[in-house]
Amino acid sequence: MGIEKAKLHLKKWNKDSEVMIFDTSCATVELAAAALNISGNKIAKSISLYDENNDVILIVAAGYRKIDNRKFKDEFGLKAKMLAFEDVEPLVGHPVGGVCPFGVICKCRFF
Secondary structure, eight states: OHHHHHHHHHGGGTOGGGOOOOSSOOOSHHHHHHHHTSOGGGOEEEEEEEOTTSOEEEEEEETTOOOOHHHHHHHHSSOOEEOOHHHHHHHHSSOTTOOOSSSOOSOOEEO
């Protein structure tokens, strides 16, 4: 389960007890913002993409930000391509809707 991997990772800094678990889904920016009663602009989201070798690029962005394809291609030299639904958990270690940058299992490229 993704949450356990994230908590194990955060335990190194004694932050594992600060993880909040909600009775409602937080799988989207809108749902997470509603659960926390804050603006979606204060939510960080993780976007997992394939690189040129079908390895993973993990991008953390502000909740309502979108990837600018031109800027992405200029920076990375390739077109942004989202991971297929069925590849997310096996490649990243977290399920769709719960991907975070903590406790990932892949050799992700972080930017």
